[in-house]
Amino acid sequence: MIGVNQNGYAPEKLKEVMDKENLTWRTFADRDPGAISDKWNAGPATYYIIDAKGLIRYRPGPVAKDIDAALEKLIQEAERDANKGPK
Secondary structure, three states, rough: OOEEEOOOOOHHHHHHHHHHHOOOOOEEEOOOOOOOOHHHOOOOOOOOEEEEOEEEOOOOOOOOOOOOOOOOOOOOOOOOOHHOOOO
């Protein structure tokens, strides 16, 4: 999981908040308004599921079951590919 913080925190302040809230994923401070979020067409609570090749595969809503379903599809796909063996 990767986060993009859009509230203008300096990286040091963002780290303090993340430590306090026990957030363990990498998060970027989007201090230049829209530098990251505009390029990704992301607003608050926008989620992307990216596969092992770095391709955006799903853009689920912020509902946990939708995120879990998208991740489960990618996991099953990876397991099928692993069982095929080398090409």
